[in-house]
Amino acid sequence: MTMRSFGLIRQCCNALVRVPLAREKSPVSLPISHLSRSLTTAAEALKITYDEKSEVATMHLCRKPVNGLSLEFITQISIALEKLENERSCRGVIISSGCDNVFCAGLDINEMLRPTPERLEIFWKTLQDMWLQLFTTRLMTVAAITGHCIAGGCLISSACDHRVMAPNFKIGLNEVKLGIVAPFWLVDSVKNLIGYRQTEWSLMKGHLFSSEDALRLGLVDKVVPQDQVVLQAEADMAEWLQVPDSARHLSKTLMRRDTVVRFRSGREADLKTFVNYIPKESIQKTLHSYVESLKSKK
Numbered sequence: 001m002t003m004r005s006f007g008l009i010r011q012c013c014n015a016l017v018r019v020p021l022a023r024e025k026s027p028v029s030l031p032i033s034h035l036s037r038s039l040t041t042a043a044e045a046l047k048i049t050y051d052e053k054s055e056v057a058t059m060h061l062c063r064k065p066v067n068g069l070s071l072e073f074i075t076q077i078s079i080a081l082e083k084l085e086n087e088r089s090c091r092g093v094i095i096s097s098g099c100d101n102v103f104c105a106g107l108d109i110n111e112m113l114r115p116t117p118e119r120l121e122i123f124w125k126t127l128q129d130m131w132l133q134l135f136t137t138r139l140m141t142v143a144a145i146t147g148h149c150i151a152g153g154c155l156i157s158s159a160c161d162h163r164v165m166a167p168n169f170k171i172g173l174n175e176v177k178l179g180i181v182a183p184f185w186l187v188d189s190v191k192n193l194i195g196y197r198q199t200e201w202s203l204m205k206g207h208l209f210s211s212e213d214a215l216r217l218g219l220v221d222k223v224v225p226q227d228q229v230v231l232q233a234e235a236d237m238a239e240w241l242q243v244p245d246s247a248r249h250l251s252k253t254l255m256r257r258d259t260v261v262r263f264r265s266g267r268e269a270d271l272k273t274f275v276n277y278i279p280k281e282s283i284q285k286t287l288h289s290y291v292e293s294l295k296s297k298k
């Protein structure tokens with residue numbers, strides 16, 4: 001296999017982090033004191049390899065311990081996606097995880113604890129942009145879900161075109177358990193996969209589906225043993241790439257148009273809701289208790 005590493009993502013190691021507000025807008029700079037805690041350095045958090053023969057890249061999420069989606073990490077993913085989109089030979093991307101038994105535990109909750117208004121706003125805009133990029137990319141996208149895939153993790157997997165998951169893990173939207181509500185565009189992308197009623201009750205309860213239930217409902221497309229997930233994702237990608245790229249992408253655009261139109265018209269209001277809601281004292285208390293409960297389960 002011919003592998004090539006992309007020289008990506010040096011922004012987060014610099015004294016100032018260049019954070020794009022939106023793809024089409026100029027980046028803004030944040031002071032380093034605003035960086036969130038991480039057990040992996042930014043350089044280690046995202047690894048991209050490219051297989052020239054299959055024309056498929058692998059985006060390896062390695063922000064230990066649980067691939068929590070911090071502002072810097074989301075920015076890295078977004079920049080990487082853009083680079084891959086612009087790499088003419090690249091036709092597909094597999095998103096996999098380097099964290100044991102966790103694909104992605106969702107948003108890094110620290111981003112929502114006692115945030116500054118500026119950072120909170122940039123965080124949400126960057127997340128919106130990253131989701132839109134992934135949801136609409138010309139690339140064929142496959143999520144190789146080797147572990148739990150929760151809330152923001154499900155945002156990534158449900159924006160992909162195909163999902164392969166390992167057995168005995170959890171996937172879904174549990175936001176209500178943290179006293180918060182998943183944004184409508186994330187809800188829409190899950191609803192597109194499993195339908196209205198299954199989305200409604202699971203959202204209201206914060207229910208996480210087992211891998212097996214997720215397969216039955218269509219939230220994932222295949223369940224295979226954990227050590228075969230990436231291999232299966234590669235095999236499925238090869239099969240998908242037998243479809244001509246432009247016809248596949250146009251079909252995806254057609255099917256996802258309503259969700260994208262709704263997103264574009266609602267994204268400003270969604271941003272306002274997020275930045276007004278998260279700093280509320282009652283929400284801060286609930287988030288704080290949730291983090292404490294995660295720590296105390298040990």
Ligand SMILES: CC/C=C\CCC/C=C/C(=O)SCCNC(=O)CCNC(=O)[C@H](O)C(C)(C)COP(=O)(O)OP(=O)(O)OC[C@H]1O[C@@H](n2cnc3c(N)ncnc32)[C@H](O)[C@@H]1OP(=O)(O)O
Nearest residue numbers: 065068105106107108109150151152180181274277294295
């Ligand atoms: C108006 C709109 C408002 C808001 C919309 C927001 C939409 C999206 C929201 C989200 O994504 S919120 C995040 C939701 N995610 C979760 O609830 C997952 C929580 N984590 C877990 O359930 C478990 O950690 C696990 C993923 C099942 C893995 O379990 P395991 O036993 O393997 O690990 P452990 O729990 O010990 O965690 C290790 C370490 O990581 C910390 N952690 C876990 N998840 C997060 C997270 N999402 N953000 C930040 N930190 C996280 C955990 O506290 C441990 O830290 P410690 O080692 O310091 O104790």
